[in-house]
Amino acid sequence: MATADGGVAVLDPALRQKYIEERNKRLRPEGITQFLKLADSTQFKYLQEDPWVDHAAFNAKPPPVSDGDDIKFLVMGAGYGGLLFAVRLIEVGFRAADIRLIDDAGGFGGTWYWNRYPGLMCDVESYIYMPLLEETGYMPRFKYAYGTELREHADRIAAKWELTGKTLFRSRCHDAEWDDVAKRWILHITEHRGPAEPKREIRLKAQYVYVATGILNAPHIPRLPGFDQFKGQHFHTSRWDYKITGGSDLDWTLDKLKGKTVGIIGTGATAVQAIPQLAKWAKHLYVFQRTPSSVDVRGQRPTDPDEWTNKIASTKGWQCARSENFNSQLVNAPISEDLVDDGWSHTLSYCGVIGGPGIVSPDNIPEHIAKLHEYDLPRAERVRRRVNEVIRDPEVAERLKPWYPAWCKRPTFHDDYLPVFNRPNVTLVDTDGHGVDALTDDALVANSTSYPIDVLVLSTGYAMHVVEGSGSLAQRAGVKVTGRDGLSMDEKWGREGAASLHGMAAHGFPNFFFPGPNQIGATANFTFALSLIASHIATTLAEAERRVDQSDRLTIEVTRAAEEAWTGEILMRSGWFAGVSGCTPGYMNMEGAAVAVQDQMKAARGAFWGEGMLSYVEVLKAWRAEGGLKGFQIDANNVDSNFS
Incomplete structure (x- = not known):
């Protein structure tokens, strides 16, 4: 992305056009009003109740x-x-x-x-x-x-x-x-x-x-025609209902989903974590996607006690120092060692939404955005390449690729999410940016196709007031x-x-x-x-x-x-x-x-x-x-x- 004279080049025109086209598919004239306000809903009052309290x-x-x-x-x-x-x-x-x-x-x-x-x-x-x-x-x-x-x-x-x-x-x-x-x-x-x-x-x-x-x-609930006539079971991920799925928050044995068809709306940060668990137990899982998540490697592992004692927590003030090291890495500040060294600390373009060194004047905005894309492109290409490496079906792989920079949606990291779509009991229903259309008494409608389901899981996020x-x-x-x-x-x-x-x-x-x-x-x-x-x-x-x-x-x-x-x-x-x-x-x-x-x-x-x-x-x-x-x-x- 750098020019011969050391300046910053613009984003490749074809890729820029792809980003614009994918964004425009998802624009809806109703904006935030496409979601219900919980306070105005009687059907979803249960989301204001506490299922865990004694x-x-x-x-x-x-x-x-x-x-x-x-x-x-x-x-x-x-x-x-x-x-x-x-x-x-x-x-x-x-x-x-x-x-x-x-x-x-x-x-x-x-x-x-x-x-x-x-x-x-x-x-x-x-x-x-x-x-x-x-x-x-x-x-x-x-x-x-x-x-x-x-x-x-x-x-x-x-x-x-x-x-x-x-x-x-x-x-x-x-x-x-x-x-x-x-x-x-x-x-x-x-x-x-x-x-x-x-x-x-x-x-x-x-x-x-x-x-x-x-x-x-405040959980987001999409305004879907026909929701009041849906006769299946449903819940929002923020109030997971283990009475419907089986298991508990301490035991993810979702045995009540055996023999059932489950639909989940949403593929954001929560869904990326929950979908692999649903896929293990449901007879069939439909994943309804409006916008694919950017999914990088998680690298989950148990803490090594020796590493903890001798390296991570070995000095007074270690946690503050480690946190400041992480913050420095996110804004591309010079550090001697990346202590956290994970997907986040390698997502240098996230500074586009959290700020970074220098003041950007109106005249410098095009150059600033080009610089952010320069930070982002290696990460974005790596994430899209990983999709190809993991997903066996080329058509499914293409629909799971994110076409936006990291500062636009919170990036996700998971080792088990992408492999889910190789399972025979999982179907990705990509809505090409439009979202789902409606509910009937026993099905969810998307792309003018009806998908019969027994259980609906809403993984539609939260209202950012x-x-x-x-x-x-x-x-x-x-x-x-x-x-x-x-x-x-x-x-x-x-x-x-x-x-x-x-x-x-x-x-x-x-x-x-x-x-x-x-x-x-x-x-x-x-x-x-x-x-x-x-x-x-x-x-x-x-x-x-x-x-x-x-x-x-x-x-x-x-x-x-x-x-x-x-x-x-x-x-x-x-x-x-x-x-x-x-x-x-x-x-x-x-x-x-x-x-x-x-x-x-x-x-x-x-x-x-x-x-x-x-x-x-x-x-x-x-x-x-x-x-x-x-x-x-x-x-x-x-x-x-x-x-x-």
């Missing part, structure tokens, strides 16, 4: 909060994000006794609590993804941890930092309003106590609120957040677009914090970002409280000038992501829908930090080293300081 056991215990309690720290979310924030608070000197967590689920783990489908594993190396390994002294069992181990580790973290008895499970906060007289957030929470008991309504006060409810928590509506944190969390002067976060972001300082706090919402995802540094390893942000906020709060005598009246709030300055920095770097708009439709570009110019500007305000995670880390370090809490106004009975 209500009787919870109801027999004393609750960790009572109506009217005044709490110092209220953390929404008990996945890795919420747990990391609580741990970082404790590490800087705050008391665990002053922290309470709430979560919809019946246990810790977030996405690893809800998702229990067969084949579930993390696609990022467990040695960098599983947080606090060094602090807990835990050695993951595999290079890529399976779901059960990830959930167990969340429990391990909660137990070590004494958070287990401080978490209100089965509960959702639906309203949070700032009381400027009391200097408290007033939160209205509903605890679901199971079908045998009435719900419990709880009103809490909290000095500080942190929202770590995640970004992929960051690209819908206001895109505000409140919208993603399903909470109405009302700050100073009665202004809601949805109203503010809906009118102006994203605005924050460092992607963690916003003007008009005192003592209210969040871990992006807008306006933060990004990496393929999201727990690194969660840990970084949790540490940054905890350190900031500790310093703010150190400056006052009466900390229970303290408020800390981003100034308007500071959030606009940070947003300006985000906009200055947003050109880096110019290649995303031309991608095949997906959650990162609002399913390819046309967007008005003013909405494009709003979306640009909510972009990641365009210079990538390495730069973002250094920006936060420099801000802390300056030591002035610049951009925050601190107010207490004995101090009123503006550090703008």
Whole structure:
């Protein structure tokens, strides 16, 4: 791809045209409205229920909060994000006794609590993804941890930092309003106590609120004609129904599928893991594909204890160093050794969606995109070549090849997915980008052909609310957040677009914090970002409280000038992501829908930090080293300081 004079060549015209044609096949005028909103559906209400919880056991215990309690720290979310924030608070000197967590689920783990489908594993190396390994002294069992181990580790973290008895499970906060007289957030929470008991309504006060409810928590359901008349069994992968398939989240013996024909819609990251398990047990499996995944080698293996002790975890600070090494590799920064050395660290073009060194001006966008393709082409050709090597039927192989760069859809890695399509009981139904047409009482219709099925599995992903509506944190969390002067976060972001300082706090919402995802540094390893942000906020709060005598009246709030300055920095770097708009439709570009110019500007305000995670880390370090809490106004009975 390099020219003779050392410049960057454009993508081969024939390949570029292929990418464009494949993208255009998948464009749909309805954009994101091709999916149902769960809140508006009665047929899929079951997706909001918890199939794993033991209500009787919870109801027999004393609750960790009572109506009217005044709490110092209220953390929404008990996945890795919420747990990391609580741990970082404790590490800087705050008391665990002053922290309470709430979560919809019946246990810790977030996405690893809800998702229990067969084949579930993390696609990022467990040695960098599983947080606090060094602090807990835990050695993951595999290079890529399976779901059960990830959930167990969340429990391990909660137990070590004494958070287990401080978490209100089965509960959702639906309203949070700032009381400027009391200097408290007033939160209205509903605890679901199971079908045998009435719900419990709880009103809490909290000095500080942190929202770590995640970004992929609302299952996508396609609007399919005839769904209400389908008489077969069906479920979404996010609520895998082992009563239908047999087996359990601990035992993937799907024996109830023997003699049954199964159809699965979707070939994304979840489906790539679940399809090999379905294929082992179903009489026949139809895989309905709109867009093929990019599937590279996984290389799963058990952890070698000697390698763990003598190389991986042999030095203090090893996990942070290994994570930073991974981040450096993703943005093509010079490193002496690729410590992770896997499919991710060889996907250099993924920086097209997470940012990288340098600022891309409008004039440089064509050259920038060409450079990204230069990074991507060897990987893309290797992935397509692997399809030919694995798949015996040339026609099937052709339909499994991805024709888009790695930054357009999250790449996948699996050793057993492609070989599935050599099995006689598996049929790939490629819809040539159009998707399935409809359901009848006993079949799924695609390409004007009816495929009778007994069981339908929806592997259609999640709504990425960051690209819908206001895109505000409140919208993603399903909470109405009302700050100073009665202004809601949805109203503010809906009118102006994203605005924050460092992607963690916003003007008009005192003592209210969040871990992006807008306006933060990004990496393929999201727990690194969660840990970084949790540490940054905890350190900031500790310093703010150190400056006052009466900390229970303290408020800390981003100034308007500071959030606009940070947003300006985000906009200055947003050109880096110019290649995303031309991608095949997906959650990162609002399913390819046309967007008005003013909405494009709003979306640009909510972009990641365009210079990538390495730069973002250094920006936060420099801000802390300056030591002035610049951009925050601190107010207490004995101090009123503006550090703008």
